Amino acid sequence: MEDKLSGIITGQEKIKSGFVAIIGAPNVGKSTLLNQILGQKVSITCPKPQTTRNRIVGIYTSQTSQIVFLDTPGIYTYKKDKLDEFMVKTALKAASDVDVICLMVEATAKKNTHDLNVIKQISKVSAPTILLINKIDLIKRQLLLPIIDKYKDLGSFEAVIPISALYKDGIDRLISEIEKLLPYGPKYYPDDMWTDQPERFIAAEIIREKIFHLLREEVPYAVAVTIDYFEEVPDRNLLRIGATIHVEKKSQKAIIIGEKGRMLKEIGSKARMELEHIFGTRIFLELWVRVEKKWRRDEKVLRKFGYR
């Protein structure tokens, strides 16, 4: 009654609100899911594992709820440097501080050792957990039930939801299951805000995504991108962005630049096109490549590159 009354006084509907972490092994589709829920790209994606390195906030606002999603780096056991440690810690910390966890696994996984590891790592966290079985578009329908059975006894889940993040299958059900678990609460962000990432960070991530897509083997993993300048040119509908691509070795620098600078040009033009779309303005993008030896092992440099 009281709530209803205060709702009338403030002119606002009662809504559900809270924080939800998307957690799982690398490459299961966490960032794809977040982008599809929002209908906006807030988190970069790639067929290669270990794409996401930071906690990425994506805000979903509807008539009935405001859900603040935290996309996280994939959790894995094999950590070989300080960047790996940072990524796993970031994911576990996000999981420890939310109202609901969405634990994502892949329907196509042959073995579930990676998922078991994730379940073990988050077992100390007490938030209610929804199990998402993703990529169901890749399996035959009749295989779904045995897959659900394989996973559902591995933990205590509020719901088990088969989805295809890529084809937006199962997302409505996911939102309604999350809403059931969230408390009534305030809106934490304005209605039209879908992320809290600074524009500079988005620019650096889009450049890194192009490198992830265009280059193979160890190179994408040895790359960090920092922004040197980010300036709007008044009255010209133009944004000037300068960025440095850091690698660990001279040989990687040569690969990034490519023959006659072709690779760097391609990275630049793909990133520029997408950034023009995201920021809705023309972009002048200048890229440099620099060697920072073994930066992934150096905590100080890691912090300088934004992994803190």
Ligand SMILES: Nc1nc2c(ncn2[C@@H]2O[C@H](COP(=O)(O)OP(=O)(O)OP(=O)(O)O)[C@@H](O)[C@H]2O)c(=O)[nH]1
């Ligand atoms: N077929 C299919 N592919 C999907 C689906 N969801 C994601 N993918 C693909 O799986 C790959 C990994 O997706 P991401 O969203 O980057 O995965 P992630 O879990 O965020 O990966 P990390 O950030 O590396 O931990 C990409 O190539 C996606 O297009 C899906 O429902 N079906």
Ligand SMILES: [Mg+2]
């Ligand atoms: Mg990701």
